[in-house]
Amino acid sequence: MRLARRRWLVRALRKRRELTPVVSRTSAIRPDDILLFSTLRNEKVRLPFFLRYYRDLGVTHFLIVDNDSDDGSREYLREQPDVSLWTTKHSYKRSRFGVDWLNWLQMRHGHNHWTLVVDPDEFFVYPFCDTRPLKALTDWLDASSIKSFGAMLLDMYPRGPIDAQPYHEGTDPFEIACWFDSGNYTIRRNSRFGNLWIQGGPRARSFFTDAPERAPALNKIPLVKWHRSYAYVSSTHMLLPRGLNLVYDEWGGEKASGVLLHAKFLDTFTVKAAEEMERRQHYAGSHEYRAYHAGLQDKTDLWCKWSEKYINWRQLEILGLMSKGNWA
Numbered sequence: 001m002r003l004a005r006r007r008w009l010v011r012a013l014r015k016r017r018e019l020t021p022v023v024s025r026t027s028a029i030r031p032d033d034i035l036l037f038s039t040l041r042n043e044k045v046r047l048p049f050f051l052r053y054y055r056d057l058g059v060t061h062f063l064i065v066d067n068d069s070d071d072g073s074r075e076y077l078r079e080q081p082d083v084s085l086w087t088t089k090h091s092y093k094r095s096r097f098g099v100d101w102l103n104w105l106q107m108r109h110g111h112n113h114w115t116l117v118v119d120p121d122e123f124f125v126y127p128f129c130d131t132r133p134l135k136a137l138t139d140w141l142d143a144s145s146i147k148s149f150g151a152m153l154l155d156m157y158p159r160g161p162i163d164a165q166p167y168h169e170g171t172d173p174f175e176i177a178c179w180f181d182s183g184n185y186t187i188r189r190n191s192r193f194g195n196l197w198i199q200g201g202p203r204a205r206s207f208f209t210d211a212p213e214r215a216p217a218l219n220k221i222p223l224v225k226w227h228r229s230y231a232y233v234s235s236t237h238m239l240l241p242r243g244l245n246l247v248y249d250e251w252g253g254e255k256a257s258g259v260l261l262h263a264k265f266l267d268t269f270t271v272k273a274a275e276e277m278e279r280r281q282h283y284a285g286s287h288e289y290r291a292y293h294a295g296l297q298d299k300t301d302l303w304c305k306w307s308e309k310y311i312n313w314r315q316l317e318i319l320g321l322m323s324k325g326n327w328a
Contacts, residue, residue: 005240008231011096012103018090019065019101022074025084026063026109033060034134036116037105039098041067043120044076045268048170050120051080057124058134059116063109065101067092084109099232110226114138117222117236118260121173124151124222125313126258127324140327141225148239149223150247151258152321153216154180155201156310157265157302166267173263174310181205182308182319185218193238195219195245202265202302207292220260221247249325256325259316265302 029035036059043050051062062083066074077085088101095101106115116134118124126137126149141149156177158165165176185200196219204215220236224244231240238245249255269292308319316322 001240001242004233005229005231008100008103008233008240009107009229012100012107012231015095015100016104016108018088018095019086019104020088022066022085022087023078023083025061025082029061029109029113031112034058034114034116034138035060035110036062036118037064037102037110038062038118038120039065039067039092039102040069040073040120041092042069042071042073042272044069044071044073045167045169046120046173046263047073047076049172050123051083052170053123054116055082057129063105065098065105067098097235099235103231106226106230107228111228113226114141115224115226117224117232121263122153122222123174123261123263124258125261125316125322126151127256127313127317127322127327129313137327138223138225146255147225148221148244148247149256149258150196150219150221151223151260152198153218153220153260153262154316154321155203155218155262155264156180157202157307159301159303159307161300162265162302163267163270163300173266174261177263177265178310179303179307180310181304181306182321183306186212190238190245193233193240193245194242195221195238196248197237202304205304206302221245222260223258254323254325256327257323259313259322261310270300 036054064077064083064085066085066087068089074087077083092098102117116124156174157179158176159179167173167176181201184205185198188197190197198218199215201218204212208215217237221239222236233240247255247257317324
């Protein structure tokens with residue numbers, strides 16, 4: 001595992017040459033700042049709410065890689081006073097789906113910071129997030145000597161066709177996509193890396209009915225007290241050193257955990273799925289987006305009789321989708 005980690009770090013060092021700085025405000029980063037890292041392409045419509053959401057939680061600086069957007073994303077981000085921005089035209093696929101780029105940026109700028117790695121359609125929810133800022137959580141994690149914090153990706157969707165209600169820039173996507181599957185999940189342990197592997201939800205039942213084992217993984221470790229010797233291996237699903245993946249309790253107790261509300265299924269999704277299927281820059285020849293494209297030809301309504309309307313984090317705790325552990 002040490003050799004594997006070294007290989008990913010060396011690869012990240014090499015891939016740094018693919019990044020061109022657009023604007024760097026990293027000199028303004030303070031020692032106790034919480035940093036957010038993300039890679040995106042053509043997400044302009046999502047960015048105003050995304051930035052506002054995480055600013056309100058307490059993120060103080062955003063370090064973003066723009067993968068050759070042509071919708072104004074780059075121009076918009078360049079003007080944001082708390083954003084440092086890099087751009088690249090290189091292959092998202094050959095950067096291990098952006099992992100190499102972000103491993104480098106975290107190595108360079110994230111050392112000794114709490115870092116949050118999320119996509120523009122992922123919104124971090126944690127116990128007491130309605131009353132306590134993210135800094136309260138990271139302070140508790142520091143005091144408890146916990147260096148990584150897990151979160152389940154929870155796919156959100158509207159009731160009715162996903163393209164029935166248009167999403168407008170700057171608005172809350174969960175005013176539209178406010179439903180989720182309260183069950184229908186499988187969990188197994190990855191014996192090599194020690195992390196849990198979670199699958200299921202609306203994507204498994206609607207787009208991977210005949211091959212549920214190929215449904216996207218829902219387990220993530222987005223929040224880490226970063227060290228320059230760490231490396232993400234596959235998206236934020238798992239890290240090295242391997243101990244960072246133990247974000248669950250093996251002895252019958254409960255470790256605190258969060259949820260990433262996933263606002264993928266808005267009216268913009270159909271166009272996005274077609275574009276990504278054509279670009280073939282995602283995992284396994286974009287098989288996931290091929291499944292979406294095929295499934296959307298027949299069905300655009302993900303709602304079912306077991307769907308539950310989202311209320312707050314306490315509801316997710318009751319359903320067992322997250323835990324506050326002993327953080328109270």
